[in-house]
Amino acid sequence: MEKFKLYKQATNTIPETHQTWPLYGSCLEKLGYLGKTVEVKVPTYNQNELLARIDAVSLCYSDVKQINLGNKHPRLLDRDLQKNPIVPGHEVSLTIVGVGEELASKYKIGDRYTLQPDIWFKGKSIPFCHGIDGGYRHYTKIGKEILHGDAGNYLIPIPDEMSYAAAAITEPWACVEAAYRMEYRNHLLDKGSLWLIGCGKSRQGYQLGDLLEQAIPREIVLTDLREDITKQIKDVCNIKKIPVYIKELDVVLNSEQLFDDVLVLDCSSATINRASKKMNKGAVLAILCGKPAEKTIEIDLGRLHYDNIYFVGTTTLNLADAYKQTNPRVTLKPKGITWILGAGGPMGRMHLQRAIEAKNSPDLIIASEVTEDRFESLKNFFLPMAEQHKKRLIVVNPKGESYRYSEVMSRVMEEGGVDDLEVMVAVVQVIAESLQYLAEKGVVNLFAGLKRGVCVEMDPWLIYGPKQVRFIGHSGSGLDDQKAVVEKAVSGELKPELSVAAVGGLNQIADGIRAMENRLFAGKIVIYPHVLDFPLTACSEFKEKDPGIYNTLGKGETWTKEAEEVFLQKGLS
Incomplete structure (x- = not known):
């Protein structure tokens, strides 16, 4: 293992040039030059910077989106990729190989890190792989943007005991972790903008409750409210010195104004749909109505996922009840029923693994998958894991075994319904059909990313009626999320490397992108950049x-640190 030992020490002479995969346009053919890597100079670093070796980069489906969209990607709209290409790849494991003089007391050659790629510096977003060249290369410079970013140091220390693959995969695992660490409001946004909408059918007797006690809006807009609730609001706002404006519905809808809180009192589904278009990022829309709706409403799934909008409601006449009747819950309900819809892909498998390994876990976990090979892989890998953890797991194929699926879901409804629906599929019809199985106070967590403007039609009575269903969604992760994952991995509570499905060398990155597009592997693909040429190989x-x-793989043919070491010993150039 001499070659690997020398590599691990990180004392080899740094070459003048290295291989990279720059993106020059908007398709896979624009990645690299003529389907191959591009040789460029290794980045130089000054006394306040570091040079890091990229030991592993895990491929993500967002890489596919970035490569296919090119400068049409929302984060690359202002970039001329032909003249100023970007290197993709944001899930990385790093080893320090160069230390600037002024950083010598804090860093040393051989220190290992992973990186939180959502980098903000002086209020500007410069993500690793969108604003800074990413991990499809041998080396990267670590500068002030990363070391002294708005959230702190975006480098996260990694112990030697953790494999390079595991360190890289802490980033997608952080996205999973973030989905269970979100925060939603059960009150108005302080210093936010509030819009209350009524109509001719609005009930009399509405009360403010303590709606304006926990948070004070900077302004309130009233539209078509009855006189009794209008007077209450004006009286309180006069005392608290909150500006109040009376505006017609069409005037507001045709304006540029967005709101942080929107309360809709007994209005039609059409009005709710129109009002939801005026929600700011992180906004809450509260539906207050005393009876079931006559028609469905539309919920923008893309905005749920990317903009964290949130819907609440109540049948009572207390405005504050819309927020407080059901407090937001983002963790899986202990001893409840969790359904992972589309569990067979890389991220679905992570959610399933987390549910099985969780300390305060559900009593029953349903994992559904319609792709036959992924369905079989789920059964072969996770049923033994569930048995080992003494968890009740049902793996079912709604398409291939429809009768059994119906039996399973009938049994779920007999037990009260699904408490947590974790959505991994970006198919609106499938999502809509799944809502019928929700339990009282069930939570739908939309992890699959759909474009803004893609809506699901649903009965709003699920939200404001007795079931009190809540919809949440999340995109990406933050520094604290990834640190939490690293801590879990170090403690042994989590094994990120179990997510590895295939490995390859730097020259196989394009093959890895095609494999993700064609859904060839159920888990994650890990590339080792300093192994130049190794065909993409499933474990x-x-x-x-x-x-x-x-022979060094783990139980269930899983990737291990030992397998990685043998792989690198054989493959390092």
Whole structure:
């Protein structure tokens, strides 16, 4: 293992040039030059900077989106990629190989880190792989943007005991972790903008309750409210010195104004749909109505996922009840029923693993998948894991075994319904059909990313009626989320490397992108940049291709630190 030991020490001479995969346009053919890497100079670093070796980069489906969209990607709209290309890749494991003089007391050669890629510096977003060249290369410079960013140091220390693959995969695991760490309001946004909308059918007798006690809006707009509630609001606002404006519905709808809180009192579904278009990022829309709706409403799934909008409601006449009747819950309900819809993909498998390994876990976990090979992989991998953790897991294929699926869901409804619906599929019809199985106070967590403007039609009675269903969604992760994942991995509570499905060398990145597009692997693909050329290989394929590596795999043909070391010993150039 001499070659690997020298690599780990990170004392080798840094070459003048290295290989990279720059993106020059909007398709896979624009990644690199003529389908190959591009040789460029290794970044130089000054006394306040570091040079890091990229030991592993995990491929993400957002890489596929970035490559296919190019400068049409929302984060690359102002960038001329032909003249100023960007290197993709944001899930990385790093080793420090160069230390600037002024950083010598804090860093040393051989220190290992992972990186939170959502980098903000002086109020500007410069993500690693969108604003800063990413991980599809050998080396990267670590400058002030990363070391002294708005959230602190975006480098996260990694112990030697953790494999390079595990360190890289802490980033997608952080996205999973973030989905269970979100925060939603059960009150108005302080210093926010509030819009209350009534209509001719609005009930009499509405009360403010303590709506204006916990938070004070900077302004309130009233539209078509009855005189009794209008007077209450004006009296309180006069004391608290909150500006109040009376505006017609169409005037507000045709304005540029957005609101942080929107309360709709007994209005039609059409009015709710129109009002929801005026929600700011992170806004709450509260539906107050005393009876079931006559028609469905539309909920923008893209905005749920990317903009964290939130819907609440109540049948009572207390405005504050809309927020407080059901407090936001983002963690899986202990001893409840969790359904992971579309569990067979890389992220779905992470959610499933987390549910099984969780300390305060659900009593029953349903994992559904319609793709046959992914369905079989779920059964083979996770049923033994669930048994080991003494968890009740049902893996079902709604398409391939429809009768059994119906039986399973009937049994779920007999037990009260689904408490947590974790959505991994971006198919509106499938999402809409799944809502019928929700329990009282069930939570729908939209993890799958859909474009803004993609809506699902649903009965709003689910939200404001006795079921009190809540919809949440999240995109990406933050520094604290990834630190939490690293802590779990170090403590042994989480094994990120179990997510690895296939590995390859730097020259195989394009093959990895195609594999994700074609859904060839159920788990994550990890590329080792300093192995220049190694065909993309599933863990199970090592049995035939390299028994030496295969014999170091873990239970269930899973990637291990030992397998990684043998792989690198054989593959390092």
